[in-house]
Amino acid sequence: xxxxxxxxxxxxxxxxxxxxxxxxxxxxxxxxxxxxxxxxxxxxxxxxxxxxxxxxxxxxxxxxxxxxxxxxxxxxxxxxxxxxxxxxxxxxxxxxxxxxxxxxxxxxxxxxxxxxxxxxxxxxxxxxxxxxxxxxxxxxxxxxxxxxxxxxxxxxxxxxxxxxxxxxxxxxxxxxxxxxxxxxxxxxxxxxxxxxxxxxxxxxxxxxxxxxxxxxxxxxxxxxxxxxxxxxxxxxxxxxxxxxxxxxxxxxxxxxxxxxxxxxxxxxxxxxxxxxx
Numbered sequence: 638x639x640x641x642x643x644x645x646x647x648x649x650x651x652x653x654x655x656x657x658x659x660x661x662x663x664x665x666x667x668x669x670x671x672x673x674x675x676x677x678x679x680x681x682x683x684x685x686x687x688x689x690x691x692x693x694x695x696x697x698x699x700x701x702x703x704x705x706x707x708x709x710x711x712x713x714x715x716x717x718x719x720x721x722x723x724x725x726x727x728x729x730x731x732x733x734x735x736x737x738x739x740x741x742x743x744x745x746x747x748x749x750x751x752x753x754x755x756x757x758x759x760x761x762x763x764x765x766x767x768x769x770x771x772x773x774x775x776x777x778x779x780x781x782x783x784x785x786x787x788x789x790x791x792x793x794x795x796x797x798x799x800x801x802x803x804x805x806x807x808x809x810x811x812x813x814x815x816x817x818x819x820x821x822x823x824x825x826x827x828x829x830x831x832x833x834x835x836x837x838x839x840x841x842x843x844x845x846x847x848x849x850x851x852x853x854x855x856x857x858x859x860x861x862x863x864x865x866x867x868x869x870x871x872x873x874x875x876x877x878x879x880x881x882x883x884x885x886x887x888x889x890x891x892x893x894x895x896x897x898x899x900x901x902x903x904x905x906x907x908x909x910x911x912x913x914x
Contacts, residue, residue, distance in 0.1 A: 648703035651770060652793050660700040661710045663767050663777065664825055665717040668843040671822040699777070704770055712793055713767075716760035723751060724844030728819040732808055732877050740814045746862050746874040747808075754867050758804045761850050763792035765839055768828045777827045779839065784852045798868050803851045805865040806875040810882050812845045819845070834858035840884065846875070847884055 790796035826842035836853040
């Protein structure tokens with residue numbers, strides 16, 4: 638999604654075997670740009686893996702140079718565009734009130750409608766496929782076992798979404814509490830794998846929401862209200878729960894870890910904007 642850099646790679650596309658591959662964004666560039674402050678074109682940001690002691694500087698997120706050709710990357714692009722538009726729309730839904738630094742959140746489910754809901758499921762599957770296809774030594778790689786093939790069929794080959802895969806959305810309350818303006822987003826979180834109610838669950842955060850993906854046999858767990866599971870529905874709901882504060886609690890540690898690096902990287906930008914005594 639967004640402008641692609643001209644390819645200088647000789648790798649083979651993992652989907653169609655075409656040569657060459659391109660610099661493919663792991664998190665779509667448009668979602669990365671949402672976390673920039675003003676001026677959006679210049680500010681640097683950090684990618685932090687606290688558990689692995691890794692800090693990386695980035696302007697527009699991280700690329701994978703040997704995953705996809707331009708055509709196959711474009712297949713994911715159409716799902717990424719629709720997901721971006723949906724999450725922007727859902728961020729406008731009022732879920733509570735805020736006075737100063739005090740927020741009052743109304744927990745519960747919030748209704749929304751989407752014409753092609755499985756396109757959002759395909760978007761989520763595309764993100765997971767990319768992170769599952771990274772080299773073993775990449776700090777962001779995730780392990781999904783044989784489900785990698787299912788993810789590939791769903792996001793690249795328009796296969797029906799199987800019952801083993803389902804998705805629900807939960808509003809990211811750290812993002813809500815940080816900003817009054819629902820358009821503002823200040824981080825994204827790369828995918829993590831866990832087991833919830835004996836089912837493999839993967840979650841990541843973009844656009845002010847936590848996206849949970851179930852990868853396992855059996856009915857969806859009650860980790861989310863039943864109306865929130867999205868596969869095959871047009872009338873959908875996203876969830877609001879105070880547990881979301883705990884899901885992304887590592888963000889607070891990451892912000893502290895990266896604070897000095899960000900100040901150094903952005904010093905020339907921040908000085909004229911905000912002033913330093």
